[in-house]
Amino acid sequence: MADEQPKDRTKIARQFIEAIPHAKVLGMKLTQIGDARAEIAMPYDARLVGDPETGVIHGGAVSALMDTCSGAAVMVHPEAPIATATLDLRIDYMRAANPGDQITTRAECYHIARSVAFVRATAYDNDFDRPVATATGAFTVERAPV
Amino acid sequence: MRRPEPVQIVKQRRDAALQRLVAGVPYIQFLGIEIDRRGDELTGVLPYDEKLIGNPMLPALHGGVTAAFLEVTAIMELTWSMTWEDMEAGKITDDAPRVVLPKTIDFTVDYLRTGLPRDAYARARVTRSGRRYASVNVEAWQDNRTRLFAQATGHFLMPQRDV
Numbered sequence: 326m327a328d329e330q331p332k333d334r335t336k337i338a339r340q341f342i343e344a345i346p347h348a349k350v351l352g353m354k355l356t357q358i359g360d361a362r363a364e365i366a367m368p369y370d371a372r373l374v375g376d377p378e379t380g381v382i383h384g385g386a387v388s389a390l391m392d393t394c395s396g397a398a399v400m401v402h403p404e405a406p407i408a409t410a411t412l413d414l415r416i417d418y419m420r421a422a423n424p425g426d427q428i429t430t431r432a433e434c435y436h437i438a439r440s441v442a443f444v445r446a447t448a449y450d451n452d453f454d455r456p457v458a459t460a461t462g463a464f465t466v467e468r469a470p471v
Numbered sequence: 472m473r474r475p476e477p478v479q480i481v482k483q484r485r486d487a488a489l490q491r492l493v494a495g496v497p498y499i500q501f502l503g504i505e506i507d508r509r510g511d512e513l514t515g516v517l518p519y520d521e522k523l524i525g526n527p528m529l530p531a532l533h534g535g536v537t538a539a540f541l542e543v544t545a546i547m548e549l550t551w552s553m554t555w556e557d558m559e560a561g562k563i564t565d566d567a568p569r570v571v572l573p574k575t576i577d578f579t580v581d582y583l584r585t586g587l588p589r590d591a592y593a594r595a596r597v598t599r600s601g602r603r604y605a606s607v608n609v610e611a612w613q614d615n616r617t618r619l620f621a622q623a624t625g626h627f628l629m630p631q632r633d634v
Binding site: 344345346347348349350371372373374375376377378382383384385386388389390391392393396410411412413414415416417418421 | 495496497498500501502521522523524525526527531533534535536538539540542543569571572574575576577578579580581582585
């Protein structure tokens with residue numbers, strides 16, 4: 326049945342993301358997925374602190390979250406790539422995330438070409454009115470052989 | 472003319488300063504990154520670990536891990552070059568206030584090849600270091616120094632000193 330397919334793909338994407346060893350150690354949880362969009366949350370963890378003076382999470386951990394979430398958005402694009410990898414990712418850091426808050430990232434694959442997908446993502450702490458960081462990325466698109 | 476300092480004194484001072492810098496950042500310990508020093512040249516070393524994997528099928532290093540490794544190396548290089556003179560003058564001691572780290576403004580990573588499940592290395596170059604802003608370039612490789620698997624450029628906000 327045609328309308329069962331997106332649901333299956335969402336399930337596959339969820340299983341795939343939750344099986345990533347590095348996503349697991351960072352405690353990432355897929356909170357929403359489907360139709361070229363994904364939302365992933367990462368709890369605050371003292372091991373991820375980048376500046377011990379302030380307790381603020383290291384930008385690198387935010388990068389890992391942004392990258393995972395962006396890849397997930399590509400995987401659930403309706404054009405159904407079978408695999409993807411990051412070509413480039415630019416992250417702009419707007420402000421320090423509030424220590425103790427979980428970080429939530431929302432990504433959208435806003436355009437897909439034959440071999441490349443374009444994604445933007447935004448990261449938030451508990452204050453969803455003021456983003457912590459934004460990202461734009463280009464991803465490879467592996468299509469199933471026809 | 473003053474005699475040059477004994478080599479052990481010089482090494483001890485530099486290694487202690489670097490150690491203080493690296494050990495203070497929990498996330499560097501979490502990823503297992505080590506910083507190797509030859510004179511003033513730093514090399515980030517990321518020993519392979521299963522928890523760094525992003526694609527278990529290939530398997531390949533997580534793109535986020537690669538970005539983080541490059542960013543850590545860039546920040547360490549920038550901080551190291553920023554504090555080198557004070558450190559050589561013996562101003563950075565155990566009871567001196569902690570060195571304030573530069574803040575990342577933006578960071579752009581090019582993924583050139585798949586990160587293989589083995590150790591990775593990175594070296595950064597400060598292309599411009601001003602009073603407020605700095606620009607840093609960083610390259611990472613695995614088996615061959617000339618076959619980069621990722622490179623990045625970042626802009627950083629420098630900590631305000633002596634204000």
